[in-house]
Amino acid sequence: MRFSARHTLLPAALFFALALAAACGGGNGGSETGLSGSIDIDGSSTVFPITQAVAEEFRKTQNKVQVPVGVSGTGGGFKRFVTGETVINDASRPIKPSEVEAAKANGIEFIELEVALDGVAIVTNSQATFVDCLTVAELRTIWAPGSKVNNWNQVRSSFPDAPLRLYGPGTDSGTFDYFTEVINGTEDASRADYTASEDDNVLVQGISGDRSSLGYFGYAFYAENSARIRLLGVDAGKGCVKPTRETINTGTYAPLSRHLYIYVNKKSLERPEVKAFVEFYLKEASILAEEVGYVALPASDYQAGLSKIR
Amino acid sequence: MSAQSPGGSIRTERSARARYRAIRGGVFYALFLGSILVGIAGLLALLIDVFMDGLPWLNWSFITSYPSRHANQSGILAALVGSMWVVGLTAAFSIPVGLATAVYLEEFAARNWLQRVIQVNIANLAGVPSIIYGLLGLAVFVQLLSMGRSVLAGALTMSLLVLPIVIIASQEAIRAVPGSYRHAAYALGATRWQVVKGVVLPQAIPGVMSGIILALSRAIGESAPMIAISALVFLTFVPNSPGDKFTVLPIQIFNWISLPQADFKGVASAGIIVLLAVLLTMNAGAIWIRNKYQKRRNE
Numbered sequence: 051m052r053f054s055a056r057h058t059l060l061p062a063a064l065f066f067a068l069a070l071a072a073a074c075g076g077g078n079g080g081s082e083t084g085l086s087g088s089i090d091i092d093g094s095s096t097v098f099p100i101t102q103a104v105a106e107e108f109r110k111t112q113n114k115v116q117v118p119v120g121v122s123g124t125g126g127g128f129k130r131f132v133t134g135e136t137v138i139n140d141a142s143r144p145i146k147p148s149e150v151e152a153a154k155a156n157g158i159e160f161i162e163l164e165v166a167l168d169g170v171a172i173v174t175n176s177q178a179t180f181v182d183c184l185t186v187a188e189l190r191t192i193w194a195p196g197s198k199v200n201n202w203n204q205v206r207s208s209f210p211d212a213p214l215r216l217y218g219p220g221t222d223s224g225t226f227d228y229f230t231e232v233i234n235g236t237e238d239a240s241r242a243d244y245t246a247s248e249d250d251n252v253l254v255q256g257i258s259g260d261r262s263s264l265g266y267f268g269y270a271f272y273a274e275n276s277a278r279i280r281l282l283g284v285d286a287g288k289g290c291v292k293p294t295r296e297t298i299n300t301g302t303y304a305p306l307s308r309h310l311y312i313y314v315n316k317k318s319l320e321r322p323e324v325k326a327f328v329e330f331y332l333k334e335a336s337i338l339a340e341e342v343g344y345v346a347l348p349a350s351d352y353q354a355g356l357s358k359i360r
Numbered sequence: 361m362s363a364q365s366p367g368g369s370i371r372t373e374r375s376a377r378a379r380y381r382a383i384r385g386g387v388f389y390a391l392f393l394g395s396i397l398v399g400i401a402g403l404l405a406l407l408i409d410v411f412m413d414g415l416p417w418l419n420w421s422f423i424t425s426y427p428s429r430h431a432n433q434s435g436i437l438a439a440l441v442g443s444m445w446v447v448g449l450t451a452a453f454s455i456p457v458g459l460a461t462a463v464y465l466e467e468f469a470a471r472n473w474l475q476r477v478i479q480v481n482i483a484n485l486a487g488v489p490s491i492i493y494g495l496l497g498l499a500v501f502v503q504l505l506s507m508g509r510s511v512l513a514g515a516l517t518m519s520l521l522v523l524p525i526v527i528i529a530s531q532e533a534i535r536a537v538p539g540s541y542r543h544a545a546y547a548l549g550a551t552r553w554q555v556v557k558g559v560v561l562p563q564a565i566p567g568v569m570s571g572i573i574l575a576l577s578r579a580i581g582e583s584a585p586m587i588a589i590s591a592l593v594f595l596t597f598v599p600n601s602p603g604d605k606f607t608v609l610p611i612q613i614f615n616w617i618s619l620p621q622a623d624f625k626g627v628a629s630a631g632i633i634v635l636l637a638v639l640l641t642m643n644a645g646a647i648w649i650r651n652k653y654q655k656r657r658n659e
Contacts, residue, residue, distance in 0.1 A: 088605075092591070095618065102594045103429040109596050118605050119594035121615060126591075249618045274620040342429055343620060 085112045085323040092120035093127030093140030094224050095248075096268055097310045099342040100166055101140050104331045107338065111330075115323045124224040125149075128313075134158055137318035138328070141311040142168070142224030159316035163332065163355045164347055166339035169269035169293035170229055170306040172282040175261050180210055183283040183290035186305065189233050192216070192264070197241045202262070216244035217253045217265030225268055232305040254279060269293050270343030298345045310344065319359055332356050410636075414629025422630055426596040427612070431623035436631050438595035439612035442511070443580055443638065445599050446608055449515030450522060450579045455572060457519070458526030462568075465527075466534040467556050486524035493521040494585030502589060509590045512602035517585050522575035529571020533564040562653070569650040573643050580639055583610030609635045 091101055098121050105117040122130065124141045131139035132153040145153075145162065153160060172189070174181060181202075188206060192199050192214070202209035219226045221238065231237040247253055250271040257263040258278040272281055272293075283290035286304050297303035312331065318324045332355045336346035417431070425435020461482075469475045497517025507513040537560050545555045592607040593615035599606045609631060616628035 098593070099429060099619065102427070105594060105596070106428055116597050117594070118592045118596075120591040121593050122591045250620065251618060268620075271620045274622065338429075 084114070085326060086114040087321060087323045088116040088118070089138065089318075089324055089327050090118060090136040091138040091140065092122050092130050092136045093138075093312075094124040094142040094310070095121040096124075096142040096168065096224055097140035097165070097312070099270075100310070100335065100339050100344060101138075101312070101331075103338040103342055104327075104334055107334055108327055108330050112323065112326065115327065117327065123222045124227070125222065128152075131160070131313060131315070132156055132158055134315065137315045137324055139313040141313055142308070143227050144309075144311065145313060161314045161316055161319075161358055163312050163314060163328070163358065164309045164351055165312055165331065165335045165355075166310045167298050167345040167347060168308055168310055169298040169303050169345070170225060170266050170308065171269045171272040171293055172264070172266050172284060172306070173257055173272055173279045174264050174282060175257055176278065176280045177261050178263075178280060181282060183285050185285040186233065186287075189284070190235075193218075193230070193240055194234055195239045195241055213262045215260055215263050216241075217256045217260075217263055218244050218246055219250065219253070219267060220246040220248045223248055225266070228308050229266055229306070269298065269345075273343050295340075295345050299348070307345075309347075310339075314359070325359065328359055329356065332359075410629045410632050413626050414631075414633045417626045417630035418633055422627075423634070427594050431621060431627050434616070434624075434627050436609070436612060436634055438598055439607050439609045439631070440634060440638070441598040442595075442606035443608045443635075445511045445602075445606060446514050446518055446586075447576055447580050447642070449511065449602060450518040451572070451576055453515060453519040454522050454526050454575065458523050458571075458575075459530050459568060461523075461527045462530030462534055463556055463561070466531050467552065467560065482524050482527055486528060489584075490521055490582050491584040491588065493517055494588030496520065497585060498588045508603070509592075509605055510603045511599050511606045514586060514589045514606060514608070515602070517589055518579045518582065521582065521585060522579050525575040525578065526571050529574065530564070530568045533567025533571070534560055536567060537563040565653045566650045569646050569653075573646040576642060576646075577639055580608075580635070580642070581610060583608070583614060586611055609638070 091105070098119060101119050105119055108115070108117060119140075120127070120136075124139075124143055127136065127139040128141070128145065128149045129152075130136045132149055133156055145160075172184060184205070191197065192205060193216075199205060200214055202212045202214050205214065218229070218240075226240070227237050230240045234240060245253075245256055245265075247256075250267040253265050253267050254271055254275045257265045258275070272279065281292055283292040284303070284306055285291070288302075288304075291297050291303050293303045293307065298307040301307060312328075314324070314328055319328065332352045336349065336352060339346050421433075422435050423440065424437055425433060426438055427436075428434045465475060465478065469478075494517060497513060497520070501507045501513035501516050502509055505513075507516075541559050541563065542555050545559045550558065586608050590606060590608075591611065592605060593611060595605070595607050597604075613628050613631040613635065616624045616631060
């Protein structure tokens, strides 16, 4: 009997020991200025790299403040933000009226802060040299709900007779929300028969391997893969403009340059560590946003943000 | 038929049939060998690819650092420790409950409709997609029982996910213990509990361990239910108690793969190597235990 009891105990003991060893693994040093606490952030995976960079730098000055950052998507993050579960939400689009309502119902007040600019890049395969530029109207023809366009010559008669295969982000993406709103006129209204992925790297791979492809995703992903795919300009009536740091910054890459935001729970700003973090965010965002592939706002915009939280 | 033919004809007929059998045997041998090679080749291709991408990024500081926007400063510590916490607690919850359920169903429960209903349900639960468990965990543990997005909520969700695997494997192992062992023990006057504890369980442990290996391997590799519980991908601390926030290896790896910078693909591969190493270490531990008991049993 003694024998068999040990049989069942041993494996359990082993895993407990593992977990215990794991628990003792980490640990931080002391802090210099004494702020502590936890700042819970969730939201857009597009804004995530900026917030991660800020949190990483912030930790070097305030190592007792924990800043866990999640990537539930802009909408998924807002669901948690409006119940007060998180104090900051990363957003690649402005908050929707329905989300404002939900926040109000829960007594949550918030402040919207612009942190960077991003362009939505229209890209095709590097061999599709016949196209340099598409007009907003042509993009609408292609992407409108129920659109049957499946050949390049249906887009413009001078284009060759070649099948047109489409790639784009999935419906949970803020990029999808934004693109459908400014191109198709209604948010989330889009044809559905395209290759959709929430992972922009999958789109890059699809487009670079498909000679007849057209797709859209965040400019940062184009910038990292510029050798493999072809960037198109967009003509909104004022001539063809390609997204670059400059055209996105000045807003001439219209209508596909957009703001990236963080939403801060107003009440949480009473906590010194949250206030310190948000101030740090606005002061460092111009450098850190550029570092991770986005375009910084004009300095005055960050100043405006700082005065909003003071 | 062959008995009626003259002797020489029997010999040729026999050798023709033997040749046919040999060919048929050879064909199937090649077919089966081919099948197993497909699997092994796939695994090898995967491993070679991952190791070529990941090895340059794998070093001690990768194991001991937190995530970073710089690929070369990125580390996996938070996710590694988080995964160990989740798997450790999952084992602590699911093994006792799973084993007890299996013992009850095999050794104690009357063979009636209730037992059959339970049995069918367990078999069905084993096939439920993992994201469903994630949503269940989110609704029940995180929200209803207000555990928050904690290690405990994650481990309980994972326990539900792997319980059917543990139960079914344990049942199989218990069923494989020869009935004559039980009869012999009963004949000596042992009670039902004494038979289970002293005869059935020690015999079944190796089989049970196989089930646990499978279950915990699944637990450490699952990402969908964990994303529902905790989609954190930037953590600069490790959980110190079951109430803390956490992240796990598959979520961290997934996040690295979806970043635009090509370097992070290497970092993600290094993460995969770490995940594989943890998995193999766990399995090796369980196999070692299993072999030890098997040997003892045979003595």
